[in-house]
Amino acid sequence: MSWNRVAVVGAGLIKFGELFDQSYEQMAAGAFQAAVASVDKGFDPKAVEAALVATQRGSLWGQEGIGGNTVPSAIGLSGIPCTRVENACPTGSDAFRIGAMMVASGVHDVVLVIGVEKMRDKSAQEGLLARAASGHPVYNRGETAPVLFAPFATRHMHEFGTTREMLAAVAVKNHHNGKLDPYAHFQNEITVEQVLAAPSVCQPLGLLDCCPQTDGAAAMILTTAARAGEFTDKPVYVAGFGVATDHPALHEKSTYVGLPATTLASGRAYAMAGIGPDALDMAEVHDCFTITEILDIEDLGFVEKGKGGQATLNGETALDGRLPVNPSGGLLAKGHPIGATGVAQLTECYWQLREEAGERQVAVRHGNALQHNVGGRGSGVSVVNILTRNR
Amino acid sequence: MPDAKTRRAAVDGWFTLDESAPALLGSRCTGCGTFAFPRETFSCRNPHCPGTQFEEVELSRRGRVWSYTDCRYQPPPPYIAAEPYEPFALAAVELATEQMVVMGQLVDGVTVADLEVGTEVELVLGTLYEDDDHEYLVWKWRPLDRSPAGAGSALVRGGSDA
Numbered sequence: 001m002s003w004n005r006v007a008v009v010g011a012g013l014i015k016f017g018e019l020f021d022q023s024y025e026q027m028a029a030g031a032f033q034a035a036v037a038s039v040d041k042g043f044d045p046k047a048v049e050a051a052l053v054a055t056q057r058g059s060l061w062g063q064e065g066i067g068g069n070t071v072p073s074a075i076g077l078s079g080i081p082c083t084r085v086e087n088a089c090p091t092g093s094d095a096f097r098i099g100a101m102m103v104a105s106g107v108h109d110v111v112l113v114i115g116v117e118k119m120r121d122k123s124a125q126e127g128l129l130a131r132a133a134s135g136h137p138v139y140n141r142g143e144t145a146p147v148l149f150a151p152f153a154t155r156h157m158h159e160f161g162t163t164r165e166m167l168a169a170v171a172v173k174n175h176h177n178g179k180l181d182p183y184a185h186f187q188n189e190i191t192v193e194q195v196l197a198a199p200s201v202c203q204p205l206g207l208l209d210c211c212p213q214t215d216g217a218a219a220m221i222l223t224t225a226a227r228a229g230e231f232t233d234k235p236v237y238v239a240g241f242g243v244a245t246d247h248p249a250l251h252e253k254s255t256y257v258g259l260p261a262t263t264l265a266s267g268r269a270y271a272m273a274g275i276g277p278d279a280l281d282m283a284e285v286h287d288c289f290t291i292t293e294i295l296d297i298e299d300l301g302f303v304e305k306g307k308g309g310q311a312t313l314n315g316e317t318a319l320d321g322r323l324p325v326n327p328s329g330g331l332l333a334k335g336h337p338i339g340a341t342g343v344a345q346l347t348e349c350y351w352q353l354r355e356e357a358g359e360r361q362v363a364v365r366h367g368n369a370l371q372h373n374v375g376g377r378g379s380g381v382s383v384v385n386i387l388t389r390n391r
Numbered sequence: 392m393p394d395a396k397t398r399r400a401a402v403d404g405w406f407t408l409d410e411s412a413p414a415l416l417g418s419r420c421t422g423c424g425t426f427a428f429p430r431e432t433f434s435c436r437n438p439h440c441p442g443t444q445f446e447e448v449e450l451s452r453r454g455r456v457w458s459y460t461d462c463r464y465q466p467p468p469p470y471i472a473a474e475p476y477e478p479f480a481l482a483a484v485e486l487a488t489e490q491m492v493v494m495g496q497l498v499d500g501v502t503v504a505d506l507e508v509g510t511e512v513e514l515v516l517g518t519l520y521e522d523d524d525h526e527y528l529v530w531k532w533r534p535l536d537r538s539p540a541g542a543g544s545a546l547v548r549g550g551s552d553a
Binding site: 126144146147150151152153154155158199200201202203204205250251252253256 | 428436457458459460461462463464466467481483491492493494503508
């Protein structure tokens with residue numbers, strides 16, 4: 001391969017939550033400062049040659065046409081090339097992938113990837129729900145995210161005997177992890193009983209089966225493996241990535257018990273990294289709903305198709321399990337500020353591989369971590385990134 | 392005020408307006424026979440078929456529930472909700488001949504408690520919304536009976552395409 005090997009040398013977040021007191025640019029600047037401060041040997045911000053800003057829905061704070069240009073100014077780097085990236089729920093993870101390719105190509109040596117999203121400035125009815133409901137006049141009428149995912153839960157329960165308790169186990173686990181993550185939106189434990197008793201949203205999904213709407217920002221600094229030593233002795237490398245698309249409409253799906261885009265994207269990422277799921281120490285996956293994490297861990301090859309619910313109930317994906325999933329608390333507890341989500345998941349992978357994750361640190365045996373998002377209309381796009389600390 | 396609103400399709404060309412036996416209008420590839428709904432006009436949905444010629448066909452009026460859910464919260468505009476909002480049920484219905492699943496609302500009064508995977512349903516016309524002059528129609532699914540039906544549905548290209 002004629003590409004440069006790519007290294008991550010810094011990463012940082014702001015605390016996720018309802019950040020009415022911060023502007024979009026302030027959130028981005030907070031994440032950038034955290035990423036700069038995290039660089040072991042120090043980092044002069046002027047070293048950044050180019051930046052990508054991942055934002056999915058500027059419409060949620062009244063800036064549909066937000067470009068990349070306000071962020072460099074806010075972080076003291078006005079003048080650098082900066083581009084906004086959008087790719088549905090995988091917006092942040094795809095910005096990271098594109099940033100890695102910018103470094104890999106040799107065009108830039110040091111690239112900044114910032115994910116930032118304001119979700120709370122508009123109410124749910126005016127905000128994400130309203131935007132998600134646009135589209136075809138009949139087909140997409142009333143079609144919002146829980147409506148898209150609930151039939152997968154119904155069918156998964158029918159076909160594989162997955163239970164409400166298994167779905168609830170995902171939420172309970174991720175809230176447990178979120179309690180250990182100082183950046184998580186929600187930092188409280190919940191019980192299976194609470195999940196089952198929560199108000200129904202779309203049968204069989206209740207309120208605690210759904211991720212919240214959260215403001216947040218995350219930033220990562222990428223450079224070539226050759227230059228990584230200027231910044232740290234513990235870089236984490238980009239081992240592989242994959243992107244895939246699928247039909248957008250529910251009636252075009254080939255299955256309601258899996259998300260083919262995830263399978264396709266992860267296959268490409270595993271092939272590029274030269275490893276399989278057995279070589280992972282942890283994963284951050286897209287748990288916008290409890291059923292989604294069950295689909296993910298099957299589609300990513302962590303467990304056999306149909307076994308995701310039982311595996312979760314058995315603790316296989318817990319912090320001390322066979323393959324810890326969503327140690328950060330996931331979208332369910334940490335939150336889902338869309339453009340920031342993927343970058344924050346990758347930041348968690350970076351911390352875990354550097355063994356800096358504190359109380360929620362997993363055992364690192366292989367040195368590899370996987371990050372995954374799936375989304376868009378009908379879950380029609382997925383991005384998977386694999387990081388490694390192995391030279 | 393006379394109760395004589397004109398009944399018309401909410402979207403033209405997607406289904407017939409035959410009140411007693413309406414049908415979805417799909418397409419069939421003249422090359423490989425693959426069905427599509429809504430009608431395909433560009434290239435065949437079968438990735439192994441290079442077909443670009445399609446004939447319009449009426450799809451099966453009956454099918455079996457492949458999966459289902461409901462919407463307990465009022466969707467935002469452009470959804471036009473009755474006041475007060477009544478949650479509605481949605482089903483993905485498997486059409487055996489076409490090897491296809493089509494989403495649709497259930498007729499008013501049917502809830503998820505009335506549904507199981509495998510429940511046989513029939514296509515009917517239902518009102519999506521109204522204005523002063525028109526009643527806008529869309530297809531809805533109506534259960535034929537409520538006995539536990541064939542659970543072992545053999546759909547489709549099931550499983551993940553690993």
